[in-house]
Structure formats: structure tokens, C-alpha cells
Amino acid sequence: MFSKLKFVFKYTHQYxxxxxxxxxxxxxxxxxxITIPEFIQKTIDLIAAGKAGNESEFQRNVLIIVGLAVTLILVRSLSRILIFVPARLIERNLKGEMFKKLASFxxxxxxxxxxxSIISRINNDINGVRMITGFGILQIVNIILSLSLTPYKMWQLSPALTLYCVIPMVVIFVTVRVGMAVMVKYTHLRMGTLQSLSGKTISFLSGNAVIKSFNIYNYxxxxxxxxxxxxFDEGMKISWIRSFIMPLLANLGQILKILVLLVGxxxxxxxxxxxxxLTAYIAYAALLAQPIMGLGWVLTIFQQGMVGIxxxxxxxxxxxxxxxxxSLVKEEKEKLFExxxxxxxxxxxxxxxxxxxxxxxxxxxxxxxxxxxxxQVGAGKTxxxxxxxxxxxxxKGMIYFGKKDAAEMKSEDIRSVVRTVSQEVFLFSDTIENNVAFGSEKAATKNEFDEVIFKSAFREELARxxxxxxxxxxxxxxxxxxGQKQRLSLARAxxxxxxxxxxxxxxxxxxTDTERFLIKQIVENNAAKSLVIVSNxxxxLEKTDYTIVLEDGRMAAQGRPDELLKTSDFYREIAQLQKEK
Structure with missing residues (x-):
């Protein structure tokens, strides 16, 4: 619990x-x-007295009540703005930190x-932190202040009547606390089920083509x-408990009013x-009910939020x-592939x-x-x-960039030298232009857009x-x-x-025609300082200086294309098959 509170304090301290x-x-x-009921009391007692000459005091009290009401609206709005805004800022910062951390895994x-599961954590768990740092802090401070000042005012009017009011409050609070504990238990189960459902939904939507191909709709x-x-079942259990607890909290004010009206x-x-x-005391009783109702919500928010934290x-x-x-310094990066x-x-x-x-x-x-x-497929090429x-x-000790051990280098330093066009193409839901330029924001130099579109054999498609x-x-x-996705990914690289x-x-x-064009533009025209081409x-492969043949994760052969025709059975077989075609 201490570590979680420390976590909350770390972010709230910034604001x-x-x-x-x-x-x-x-x-x-x-x-x-709590000041408004005092003037209501004075005003009603003036009305009850019915004496001439009290008109000016009556009008003054009414104006004070109106002024306090306007002030109440203003300061209440400001209090919510000043507490809810940093909660949203904390939510924004946390989402940024979470994404940055997830990207590093x-x-x-x-x-x-x-x-x-990951998406559910980012959304639901961070929302829990926002509720703690926003509504939770607001209610805690409100409860502390209200339960300190309101009972004091009630005690000044009548200590005995105040004790009468405490009894139903304690009974309801204990009942609500037990109900909240059970509700939180089912909330935990619901969060786990929601993560599972989110995972399956995303998986099935992404694999919709496979589901159609194998006709496994029912599964x-x-x-x-x-x-x-x-x-649904877990949500209904939470709803059943809430339908019992919430009316108790909602009607606490009414119960206190009836009690005050009876005894008062x-x-x-x-x-x-x-x-x-009596009127002032009824108003205080209503004010006292609000923080008690808020206490129930705060307990729920904090218990759910702590799970999220x-x-x-x-x-x-x-x-x-x-x-x-x-990280390597700039001079070291420039010499990695020297x-x-x-x-x-x-x-x-x-x-x-x-x-x-x-x-x-x-x-x-x-x-x-x-x-x-x-x-072959599964030989370990990728x-x-x-x-x-x-x-x-x-x-360590397996891959070296010059004298630098790759195991001790950051990934971004390695990728400042190495660029990969993978067989698993991914394009973002954006324009062709932005997909090509993706990741180039920090690049010192960039090629012309039209040039890379031409070299990747995408010019004709783009024109259409x-x-x-x-x-x-x-x-x-x-x-x-x-094929279009693959060539657009190549243009990006x-x-x-x-x-x-x-x-x-x-x-x-x-x-075949596109392949020849790409070979000429990329391989023969030196699109990069060096190339590693994975292909069958x-x-x-005939355009390479030498080729490595992998078999079950081992290097079965390596050499120039003409040498492999003599030393590698696999290379010779695919060469013969493709020649016959």
C-alpha cells in the first residue's frame, strides 16, 4: 500500500x-x-417573531444568503477545475510513459x-489513477473538511440530537463498507474477464480472413x-450489490431529515x-449526508484504482x-560500419x-x-x-560492429546503421506520403519522395x-x-x-518484371552502402558477392553463387527448379 501511495504522490507532487x-x-x-444555514436560521426566526422594524435586517440576511450562494457556485467550480485538470494531465503523462515503456520491451x-490485455491496462488502469488523483482527492478533502466543520456546527446547536444522527450513519457506513468489499472482489474478476475479452476480440478481428477461410465462425x-x-454475470453481481448500497447512501439524507424532524x-x-x-439543523444534516455518500464512492475508487496502480x-x-x-556518442555512431x-x-x-x-x-x-x-522455411533466416x-x-561476444559488441549497444544505435524491410509489412492508417516518411523526423538527410517511389516500382500505382x-x-x-504494401514499405526504407x-x-x-526493376534500382544502383538480401x-542471389545457406539454424554453406552450385544441394536444387520454370 505504501508503494502505491508513493506512486500517487510522485505524480500529484508535480502539480x-x-x-x-x-x-x-x-x-x-x-x-x-455551513455559513448559509446560520443566516437561514436568523432569517426564519425573524419571520417567526413577526416584529415590525426587522425588515432591514431581514433584507440584509437574504442578500447575504444570495451572496454566499453565488460565492459557493464560483468557488466550487474553481475547486473542481484546479483538481480535475491535473488529474487529466497525470493521465496524459502516464499514457505517454506507458507507451514509451511498452515500446522498450x-x-x-x-x-x-x-x-x-495491454490495451485494457493502458485504458482501464490509467483511468483508475485519474479517478484517484481527481475525484478521489476532491472527495477526501471534502469529507475531511465537511466531517470536521459540519458536526461541530450541529453540536453547537444540540449535542443530543447530533448523537441521534450518528447512529444511522454508523449503521449505513458499516453496511456499505461490507458491500463495497464484495463489490471490489467482483470488480477484480470483471477486469480480468474484460482483458481476456479484449484480447480475443482483437485477435479474431485481426484474423478475420483466417476465420472465413477455415469456416470457424462458430468457434x-x-x-x-x-x-x-x-x-455480464460479473457485471450483474456488481449491479445487484450497487442497487442495494446506492439507495442506502442516496436516502441517508432523507433518513437524517426525518430523524431531525421527529426529535427536533x-x-x-x-x-x-x-x-x-430546526431549519438550520435540517440543512446541516443534509450537508452531513453528502460526505458520507462520497465516502462510499471514494472507497470504491481507491480500491479499484489501487488494483490499476x-x-x-x-x-x-x-x-x-x-x-x-x-548510448553512443555521435562520432562513435558514424564509425560503427567503418x-x-x-x-x-x-x-x-x-x-x-x-x-x-x-x-x-x-x-x-x-x-x-x-x-x-x-x-528452407524455418531455417532461421528472419x-x-x-x-x-x-x-x-x-x-555478448557474438555480433560486433567494428570493435563494438552489439550486446552492449542500444537498439537505436544499431538501427542508426541498419535499416530493415521485413516480410511482415505494416502500414499505418494514414496517407501514402506519411507512411513513406514515417520515422524520418530526426534523419539528417532524406531522399526525394518521387525518387524513392520510382525506385520501389510504385510510381504507376501511385498515378492511378x-x-x-x-x-x-x-x-x-x-x-x-x-505487393503494393511490400513496395511501399521498401520506399519507406x-x-x-x-x-x-x-x-x-x-x-x-x-x-518477374517488377523484380528485375527492383534488382536494378536497389542492388545494381547501390541503394545503400551494403545490402543483406534474404530470398530464395x-x-x-546471383547479384550477391556471397550467399549464406541456412539449414535448421546452422550455416550449411557459404560462398559466391557459382561456388554454391557445387557445394550446396539446396542452392543447386532451387536453381534447377527456377531454371526449368
């Missing part, structure tokens, strides 16, 4: 002057609220946590319906109370892939795998070289380039679009074909110059 102003205006709000984290519907019904009325009959004092702390306290690595990139007995095993995906891979990439990587571009992080480069590609590039360009099977979705197309 301490906002909260200080809000608390001051909240104190003025409570002061105005390695692949293993996303293998263990579904997208729906998808049953899975979603199971979590949906579970969420007897006091008036016995001449122990005036009509004005626990979830947020789990993410923020987790170390990112590069947290313990030092001599070579060297692989020395590279081995890599995924966190959830039993055997290595790569084992004892050794070769060197020198500036100006074109390196090919080929092999794993190899993901080790090279820093997406996967092997152990009505809005040209302003055309929206839709979510994940849904408006484009597979070519937009900012790099020293080492990795092309992971980018020719797989294009026709001989027409592409």
Missing part, C-alpha cells in the same frame, strides 16, 4: 500548486455551505501478453460469447429549539531491453523454445558488399537478420490513385495489395539513407 489552489477553494466551498514480453462466436456472458420537532414543541434552529507499476518497474545500455560487421559463433534460443533457432553462425559483412541469405538489426538480442500521395491506405494498408539495408524476402509478392530467388 502541487494546482492541488493547493483546489484545496483552498474547496475549503471556501465548505465554509460557504523485447519480443518475449509480447509473446507472453496479448494485445487486448470464434463461442469463445467471445463465453467471455461476454462471464463479463419535539424540541421545538418543548421550546428547546426555535423554528430557525499495481498493474501499472508491474509494467513501469520492468526493465526495457536497453535500460542498462549506454570496417565490418562480424558474426562470431552466433547462437540464439527463443525464450519459449527448447532448441536453438540459430547455432554457431560466423561470417563478416564489409562496407560495399551485397550478402545473400537463403534456406531470426538471423533480427539479431543483426537489434530486434532480438543475443549474448485519385488523391496520389494523399491517398489513405486504411488500417494496416487494407486498401493495397500484398529508401526514404532515409542508411549504411546497411536488409531486405527480408521483399521480392516474394512481385512479378536465384535471380536475386
Amino acid at each position: 502541487r500548486w494546482w492541488y493547493t489552489g483546489g484545496i483552498i477553494f474547496l475549503a471556501l466551498t465548505v465554509w460557504a455551505s 523485447p519480443k518475449a514480453y509480447y509473446d507472453e501478453n496479448s494485445t487486448g 470464434a462466436e463461442e469463445e467471445v460469447q463465453h467471455d461476454n456472458l462471464k463479463l 420537532g419535539l424540541y421545538v414543541i418543548d421550546a428547546k429549539f426555535t423554528i430557525g434552529e 499495481d498493474s501499472i507499476q508491474t509494467i513501469l518497474s520492468r526493465k526495457g531491453a536497453d535500460d542498462e545500455r549506454q 570496417s565490418e560487421i562480424k558474426f562470431e559463433n552466433l547462437s540464439y534460443t527463443f525464450h519459449n523454445a527448447e532448441k536453438p533457432a540459430l547455432e554457431n553462425i560466423s561470417f563478416t559483412i564489409k562496407p560495399g558488399q551485397i550478402i545473400g541469405v537463403t534456406g 531470426t538471423l537478420i533480427n539479431c543483426l538489426n537489434g530486434y532480438l538480442r543475443p549474448e 490513385f485519385g488523391q496520389k500521395e494523399k491517398t489513405l491506405v486504411g488500417e494496416k494498408g487494407i486498401m493495397l495489395s500484398g 529508401l526514404y532515409t539513407p542508411c549504411e546497411l539495408l536488409i531486405l527480408d524476402d521483399v521480392f516474394s509478392a512481385v512479378d 530467388r536465384i535471380s536475386v
Whole structure:
């Protein structure tokens, strides 16, 4: 609990002057609220006395009540503005920190946590923190001030009647507290079910094409319906408890008014109370009911919010892939690929795998070289380039950029040298122009947009679009074909110059003529200082200085294309098959 309160204080302290102003205006709000019944009492007693000559005092009291009411409206509004605004700012900051932290996590984290679960944490858990730092703080201060000043005013009027009022308040509070504990239990279960439902919904929507292809609508519907019904049941249990608790809280003011009217009325009959004092006491009883009602909400908000904070702390306290690595200075970055990139007995095993995906891979990439990587499906080609571009992080002593060990370098330093066009193309729901320029904000130099569109063989397609480069590609590039998406992704990589360009099977979705054009523009015209091309197309591999053949994560052969025809069975077989075609 202490760590969670410390977490809340860390963020609220940044906006301490906002909260200080809000608390001051909240104190003025409570002061105005408890002062108004005093003048109501005096005014009603003047009316009850019915004496001539009291008109001026009566009018003065009415004006004071009006003035206090206007003041109450003003200071109450200001108190909410000064407390709710920093709560929204904290929410904004937390979402930014969460996204930055999530972006720093390695692949293993996303293998263990579904997208729906992560989205649910970002939305629901951070909303819980916002409620604590906004409505929660407002109500806590309001409750403390109200339960300090209002009972004092009531005690001044009648200690005995005040004790009568305490009894129903205590009974209702205890009942509500028990009900809240049960409600929070089901709220925790509901949050877990909501995360599961979010994950399945996103998964099924993303894989809609697969569901259609295999005709598994019933399976998808049953899975979603199971979590949906579970969420409904847990939500109904919360609603049942709330339907019992909320009327108790809502009617607490009415119960106190009836009690005050009953006992206070007897006091008036016995001449122990005036009509004005009874009216003021009823007003105080109504004011006392409000913080008690707020207390129930505060308990719920804090219990739910603390669960959210626990979830947020789990993410923020987790170390990112590069947290313990030092950034390189500009001069060191510029010299990373001055001599070579060297692989020395590279081995890599995924966190959830039993055997290595790569084992004892050794070769060197020198500036100006074109390196090919080929092999059967599952041979480890993509794993190899993901080790090279820093997406996967092997152990120390396996990959060197010059004399720098890649295991000790930050991913952003590695990617200042290496640019990758992966086989898993991702386009944002934005214009073609913005998709090409994505990630180039900090680039020192940029190529011309028209130039990279031409080199990626996308010029003719772009001309056919009505809005040209302003055309929206839709979510994940849904408006484009597979080949168009791949070439647009290639244009993005070519937009900012790099020293080492990795092309992971980018020719797989294009026709022969387009392939020849791309080879000429990228390979023969030196689109980058060096190239690593992952492909099983001989027409592409023939342009390399030497090619690596992978088999079950091991290097089965390496050499120039003409050498591999003699030393590699796999290379020879695909060359023969493609020649026959």
C-alpha cells in the first residue's frame, strides 16, 4: 500500500500548486455551505417573531444568503477545475510513459501478453489513477473538511440530537463498507474477464480472413460469447450489490431529515429549539449526508484504482531491453560500419523454445558488399537478420560492429546503421506520403519522395490513385495489395539513407518484371552502402558477392553463387527448379 501511495504522490507532487489552489477553494466551498444555514436560521426566526422594524435586517440576511450562494457556485467550480485538470494531465503523462515503456520491451514480453490485455491496462488502469488523483482527492478533502466543520456546527446547536444522527450513519457506513468489499472482489474478476475479452476480440478481428477461410465462425462466436456472458454475470453481481448500497447512501439524507424532524420537532414543541434552529439543523444534516455518500464512492475508487496502480507499476518497474545500455556518442555512431560487421559463433534460443533457432553462425559483412541469405522455411533466416538489426538480442561476444559488441549497444544505435524491410509489412492508417516518411523526423538527410517511389516500382500505382500521395491506405494498408504494401514499405526504407539495408524476402509478392526493376534500382544502383538480401530467388542471389545457406539454424554453406552450385544441394536444387520454370 505504501508503494502505491508513493506512486500517487510522485505524480500529484508535480502539480502541487494546482492541488493547493483546489484545496483552498474547496475549503471556501465548505465554509460557504455551513455559513448559509446560520443566516437561514436568523432569517426564519425573524419571520417567526413577526416584529415590525426587522425588515432591514431581514433584507440584509437574504442578500447575504444570495451572496454566499453565488460565492459557493464560483468557488466550487474553481475547486473542481484546479483538481480535475491535473488529474487529466497525470493521465496524459502516464499514457505517454506507458507507451514509451511498452515500446522498450523485447519480443518475449509480447509473446507472453496479448494485445487486448495491454490495451485494457493502458485504458482501464490509467483511468483508475485519474479517478484517484481527481475525484478521489476532491472527495477526501471534502469529507475531511465537511466531517470536521459540519458536526461541530450541529453540536453547537444540540449535542443530543447530533448523537441521534450518528447512529444511522454508523449503521449505513458499516453496511456499505461490507458491500463495497464484495463489490471490489467482483470488480477484480470483471477486469480480468474484460482483458481476456479484449484480447480475443482483437485477435479474431485481426484474423478475420483466417476465420472465413477455415469456416470457424462458430468457434470464434463461442469463445467471445463465453467471455461476454462471464463479463455480464460479473457485471450483474456488481449491479445487484450497487442497487442495494446506492439507495442506502442516496436516502441517508432523507433518513437524517426525518430523524431531525421527529426529535427536533419535539424540541421545538418543548421550546428547546426555535423554528430557525430546526431549519438550520435540517440543512446541516443534509450537508452531513453528502460526505458520507462520497465516502462510499471514494472507497470504491481507491480500491479499484489501487488494483490499476499495481498493474501499472508491474509494467513501469520492468526493465526495457536497453535500460542498462549506454548510448553512443555521435562520432562513435558514424564509425560503427567503418570496417565490418562480424558474426562470431552466433547462437540464439527463443525464450519459449527448447532448441536453438540459430547455432554457431560466423561470417563478416564489409562496407560495399551485397550478402545473400537463403534456406528452407524455418531455417532461421528472419531470426538471423533480427539479431543483426537489434530486434532480438543475443549474448555478448557474438555480433560486433567494428570493435563494438552489439550486446552492449542500444537498439537505436544499431538501427542508426541498419535499416530493415521485413516480410511482415505494416502500414499505418494514414496517407501514402506519411507512411513513406514515417520515422524520418530526426534523419539528417532524406531522399526525394518521387525518387524513392520510382525506385520501389510504385510510381504507376501511385498515378492511378485519385488523391496520389494523399491517398489513405486504411488500417494496416487494407486498401493495397500484398505487393503494393511490400513496395511501399521498401520506399519507406529508401526514404532515409542508411549504411546497411536488409531486405527480408521483399521480392516474394512481385512479378518477374517488377523484380528485375527492383534488382536494378536497389542492388545494381547501390541503394545503400551494403545490402543483406534474404530470398530464395536465384535471380536475386546471383547479384550477391556471397550467399549464406541456412539449414535448421546452422550455416550449411557459404560462398559466391557459382561456388554454391557445387557445394550446396539446396542452392543447386532451387536453381534447377527456377531454371526449368
